[in-house]
Amino acid sequence: MDIAAWLRSLGLEEYASAFRDNDIDAQLLLHLKAEDLKELGVASIGHRRKLIDAIADLRDEDARSSNVSVDRPLPAPTAASPEAGAERRQLTVMFCDLVGSTALASRLDVEDLREIIGAYQQCVSDTIKRFGGFVAKYMGDGVLVYFGYPQAHEDDAERAVRAGLALIDIVNELELSDPLQVRIGIATGIVVVGDIVGFGEARERGVIGETPNIAARLQGLAEPDTVVIGERTHHLLGHLFDFRDLGTLEVKGYSEPIRAYQVLRPSILDSRFEALHGERLTPLVGRENEIEALRHCWQRAKGIEGQVILLVGEPGIGKSRITVAVLEEIANEQRTHLCYFCSPHHSGSALYPIIRQLERAAEMSPDDDTSTKLDKLETLLAATSTAAEDCSLVSDLLSLPSSGRFPTFDLSPQQRKSRTLQALVRQLEALAGREPVVMIFEDVHWIDPTSLELLDRTVERIRMLPVLLVVTFRPEFTPPWSGQPHVSMMTLGRLGQRDGVALVEHVLGQQDLPAEAIQGIVERTDGVPLYLEEFTKAVAEMCAEGDHAQSTASSASLGIPATLHASLMARLDRLGAAKNVAQIAAVIGREFSHDLLAAVAPYAATELRAFIDQLTSSGMVFRRGTAADSLYLFKHALVQDAAYNTLLRRPRQQLHGKIARTLEELFPGRAAREPEVLAHHFAKAGQAARAIDYWLIAGKQAAQRSANLEAIDHFSRGLKALEALPLGSEKDWKELALQTALGTALISVHGYAASQTGAAYARARILCQKFGDAAALHATLSGEFVYHFVRGDRAMMRRLTKEARRTAERTGDDAFQLAGHRMDGITAMYDGSFIEASHEFETILSLYDPDRHRPPPVLYIHDPKISALAYLAILKWILGQSDTARGLAIEALRYAEELKQANLTAHVRTYAGAGLHELLGETSAVRRHADAIVALADQHSLHYWRLNGLFLRGWAIAQGASVEEGLAVMRQNLRARSALGVSWYHVRYLCMLATTLQKSGAAESALAVVAEAKDQAACHCEHMWDAEVERIEAEMLEVCARSTVECEARFQSALVTARRQSAKSFELRAALGLAKLWAEHGRGDEARDLLWPLYESFTEGFNTRDLTQARQLLDKLH
Secondary structure: OOHHHHHHHHOOHHHHHHHHHOOOOHHHHOOOOHHHHHHOOOOOHHHHHHHHHHHHHHHHHHHHHHHHOOOOOOOOOOOOOOOOOOEEEEEEEEEEEEOOHHHHHHHOOHHHHHHHHHHHHHHHHHHHHHOOOEEEEEEOOEEEEEEOOOOOOOOHHHHHHHHHHHHHHHHHOOOOOOOOOEEEEEEEEEEEEEEEEOOHHHOEEEEEOOHHHHHHHHHHHOOOOEEEEEHHHHHHHOOOEEEEEEEEEOOOOOOOOEEEEEEEEEOOOOOOOOOEOOOOOOOOOOOHHHHHHHHHHHHHHHOOOOEEEEEEOOOOOOHHHHHHHHHHHOOOOOOEEEEEEOOOOOOOOOOHHHHHHHHHHOOOOOOOOHHHHHHHHHHHHHOOOOOHHHHHHHHHHOOOOOOOOOOOOOOOHHHHHHHHHHHHHHHHHHHHHHOOEEEEEEOHHHOOHHHHHHHHHHHHHHHHOOEEEEEEEOOOOOOOOOOOOOEEEEEOOOOOHHHHHHHHHHHHOOOOOOHHHHHHHHHHHOOOHHHHHHHHHHHHHHHHOOOHHHHHHOOOOOOOOHHHHHHHHHHHHOOOOHHHHHHHHHHHOOEEEHHHHHHHOOOOHHHHHHHHHHHHHOOOEEEEOOHHHOEEEEOOHHHHHHHHHOOOHHHHHHHHHHHHHHHHHHOHHHHHHOHHHHHHHHHHOOOHHHHHHHHHHHHHHHHHOOOHHHHHHHHHHHHHHHHHOOOOHHHHHHHHHHHHHHHHHHHHHHOOOOHHHHHHHHHHHHHHHHHOOHHHHHHHHHHHHHHHHHHOOHHHHHHHHHHHHHHHHHHOOHHHHHHHHHHHHHHHHHHOOHHHHHHHHHHHHHHOOHHHHOOOOOOOOOOHHHHHHHHHHHHHHHOOOHHHHHHHHHHHHHHHHHHOOHHHHHHHHHHHHHHHHHHHOOHHHHHHHHHHHHHHHHHHOOHHHHHHHHHHHHHHHHOOOOHHHHHHHHHHHHHHHHHOOOOOOHHHHHHHHHHHHHHOOOHHHHHHHHHHHHHHHHHHOOOOOHHHHHHHHHHHHHHOOOOHHHHHHHHHHHHHHHHHOOOHHHHHHHHHHHHHHHHHOOOHHHHHHHHHHHHHHOOOOOOOHHHHHHHHHHHHHO
């Protein structure tokens, strides 16, 4: 700038030398004041006034000039946090463009255009600032604006729309020679914002994501002086504005059309948004009916009529607040209260809420050594005179070695789980024996399966105890206890207008807020107490900062749940540096300890304590304990989610990795107790290999506790994590370990024939063949063989048997020899080669060494000796050795009890127990075993065995007076077995169904079932029951009065089959049936000649039903 020329333009050129002599350049000129002009020698007041006005004009021109520059860099935003790094967050983006700027440029002088553009941009800047937005970038006649960064507000979408409408009005009111119009597009979405991009003069805060592009495209669709918004923004706004639906529109750069709406005007709304939960404990309002109902239930519970309240409601509706009110209601009464909190990060951790409650009740500290913890546990349990065994079980549950304080018991995982659950129920009974008990079980939608099993028992048991149990959950959880007489469902609705206002006023305390702001808060929160509290705090904080206008604007609505996200982001931003601590804590989990946070967070002790104090005082986090022993809990899971989701993937992964490593190195005890937590953190850290190792450990621990559902979840997560590993031997080895263990857990829950069981073993076998791992191959071949055996795939059975035999020959491993004998025995039994099958199983018994051949329960679902004894018991009966069969069955059951594996016990009771006694015709023994099978299956989630037990129970019922009831049970469970793809023993079960139908008088239906049995046997080449099927068919034909010749032919065929198979018991039955037929038709001598030699050939079992009937018939024929 030529200073002398400028002075000449003012008629003040006489001062040019003074300005030159004092080095006044264009930059310094803008900062000159009246005192400076005096020193320059401008003595005239009039000249000084003229110069001051001219300098002011220069300042305005400079400001406009700087605004006009295209793509000029903007100063970095003043973020709430001093670490203004990039974040992932919801952003509402406005793109505003001046209409007709090209035409203006073509007809106006550039200086005139400069003034118009400058006025327009100044107008945009002032308006955006008023509505709390941030001008991210000027692009000539276009402006890019953010709402939600660097400072979020809970109503950012609404602010953007109101700012857009205001801009249209203000730009139209500009007094310019050419009237201006604007087009505005607004879109909302998740972006990454805050990265500093560019260099030098081009530095700016960047935003990554499609949201800015959509906003620009929507701006292009808008008519002059209109605001067009995207579908997501429209959803957030609800009915705050009147809209015109523009439908789905084709836009450049997008393959799919986008939905757009034109904003017409603000709407006049009736009250529809209410209440938010405050940072202090708010009074319970609007829940009088619920409290009265709970009060009534408590009175009944104290009268030893235990009550269960199922409290259901959406997140934030006030379930937790009601449970607090229950405790407040009875605070002065003699009672015990127990609180259990389920965790979304521990839904696969067996009995997690129970463990945490016990640790809290015993006042255990993470720094306590084992001895101290045991002391505290003893003190806790002594209050209820807990038995020594229960003390031992509870100690084991808490992973505390008893160190000789409590007796130890040699229990199987299944027994330990069962007795632990029983012990926990007894604890409740003992507490209730002293005084009434209130139990609170929160967030059951996150419950682990074993805790759910305990809750099942508890709900049933408290019926006759002075206990009130309140169970809270979200609507997506379906409670299994509905319909019981002592169980009531209570669904929480939203608060009304008056209650919402009362809640807001309590949160505000002594702070004043305009009535319209309170009304807006109530409208925005739609009656959800959590939202009422959070939004009230946000508005109150704005008001406390002196911005009443902003606090009023904040009362406008956003849609739920996006409004909660925005509100939480606003509170997080206002935490300053403490926000980073909230983010770190959120990565640790819903609950976090001070010691772990201190080990992970990069802050000195005093600084960290100050930040945590800020978090607790803000109401975001609850504290329990003091100093370094403190434990913290995010007030709501949504608060944790909001803090967690602001972190970008890489820093979030780094934090997860640091947490996992810290747990390993500094907290090994915690890592050993909760390997699933380390697996979670390593998985989130992108360290798949480490995560897989811990998922495997966690799964095995769960399996050893018979928490099979949790085990399946852990193993499945490990397999999912495998996808991140590169191809190679490490990946294959890990998959082999997971698939083998998963197959065992799947059998326990879903049964041998489940498709996922077969898939797990098939994949494991392929990997075993690749590596030649003998132990894994043994487990895999055994598991896969049983899968195909139960499904009736004879070809695969033979193929796998040959593979086991070849492996035994190649390796000399006698475990494979046993497996080969077992597979050959089962296959021979399946084929009806009973002597060969017996020989194979007897060989197993002769070779079996428990020290070498007893398998670990995590990898194997069977035991060679158990299988041999159970199947040999059936075979010996078929071969005519009933007493021997009974002895084998007794030995099988004894050994199964010794192994303490639920699956093996169920196997023995099904075949050597109920199955053998059914063949012997001993109904009461069948019922006894069947009931035991069902109970065992229910206890350990053994679905396959439960179906078998129920079918056998149904058969036993039908042999008495309740034939139709029993038949219904038999049919139902037979269908369920078929649905699982089960073939093994299906023919026998069909035979049992047929004879039961015949007993009920439905002989024709029985014949149809026999035909189905023949088809089933032919389909799967199963010949074990051929003689029985033919005999039963002959008897059904006889009952249906078919020709004697046809009946005789079927009996004769059954005899031939039985003799060929050396099946003496089947031969006896067929001979007995044919002898009866002959005797009835005057052929007594033939009948005696057929039956007598066969009867004489038996050497044992003469008190059995079949031999007794044969003896009676022979006596008649003499």
